[in-house]
Amino acid sequence: MTRSGPDGRVGDYPRRDSVEFLMSVSEVGWHGMPMTSTGGSGRDSAGVAWAGESIVTAAVIVALLPLGFLHLSSIGSLDPLTAVISDYVFQPGGYALLGAAAIGLAVACVALATGLQRAGLPSARVPARLFLSAAVALVLVALFPTHTPGTTPGLVSTVHRIAGGWVFAVLPLAALLVAVHARTVPAWQPAAVPLTWAAVIAAVISTFFLLNHVPIVIAGSPFFPFLGGVQRVLCAAVIVVLVMTARATRLAAERVLEPVPVSPSLRGAA
Numbered sequence: 001m002t003r004s005g006p007d008g009r010v011g012d013y014p015r016r017d018s019v020e021f022l023m024s025v026s027e028v029g030w031h032g033m034p035m036t037s038t039g040g041s042g043r044d045s046a047g048v049a050w051a052g053e054s055i056v057t058a059a060v061i062v063a064l065l066p067l068g069f070l071h072l073s074s075i076g077s078l079d080p081l082t083a084v085i086s087d088y089v090f091q092p093g094g095y096a097l098l099g100a101a102a103i104g105l106a107v108a109c110v111a112l113a114t115g116l117q118r119a120g121l122p123s124a125r126v127p128a129r130l131f132l133s134a135a136v137a138l139v140l141v142a143l144f145p146t147h148t149p150g151t152t153p154g155l156v157s158t159v160h161r162i163a164g165g166w167v168f169a170v171l172p173l174a175a176l177l178v179a180v181h182a183r184t185v186p187a188w189q190p191a192a193v194p195l196t197w198a199a200v201i202a203a204v205i206s207t208f209f210l211l212n213h214v215p216i217v218i219a220g221s222p223f224f225p226f227l228g229g230v231q232r233v234l235c236a237a238v239i240v241v242l243v244m245t246a247r248a249t250r251l252a253a254e255r256v257l258e259p260v261p262v263s264p265s266l267r268g269a270a
Helices: 018-028 042-047 052-073 085-090 094-118 125-143 155-182 189-211 213-219 227-256 264-269
Strands: 002-004 010-012
Touching: 052 085, 052 094, 052 227, 085 094, 085 227, 094 125, 094 155, 094 227, 125 155, 155 189, 155 227, 189 213, 189 227
Parallel strands: none
Antiparallel strands: 002 010
């Protein structure tokens, strides 16, 4: 067919219909991302949708290493069943090591708060703010140490206790809210049930641990004598919840950018 070519001259050029034109544009990119043979952005683009899971995992490891060292170095001097983790501040290097552990968990909380919205979680603002508030509380825990056992709590110790209690209260709640909202979105639904169970277990342990501080304030001793052991189980449960939430967020972010298949007719036209 005689028609004008790209250079403006008249000659015989093959006709390109609208489908061919659109598909040729798609080969360069769709929404700014390279296309695959099946359409969509491909697994490689989706896989880098949210790198926060790696950040959370690394932050948790950073938190566990100093805690593990303190537990091993204090064998024979502190009973982990009765002494709370904050008491390790009085061990050699305890202030710095506990601070590093708290800051590591704070980084994990910030990473989770920034990832929920990106992964398409509905009503993500409330759990994100809870994660951010826990991060601030963890920084306060690191900066304000507890009081020496057997002495009267002061202002610094009170800040430490309130901040620590806030962390244990809001982290299970934030994860539970994520799990509840996850039930309404296909990209999040696979993680809803296991995350709900993990958050509920952490919340039950947290409630038991925090309620035991009421008789401490009133009578000076807890109702349950092995409060240190309960706190360590609670810490483990909270860390599991953080890791599970991070994995759920990463998988949801991948599903949000899941490749959209192109119909066979369009592939044939290309």
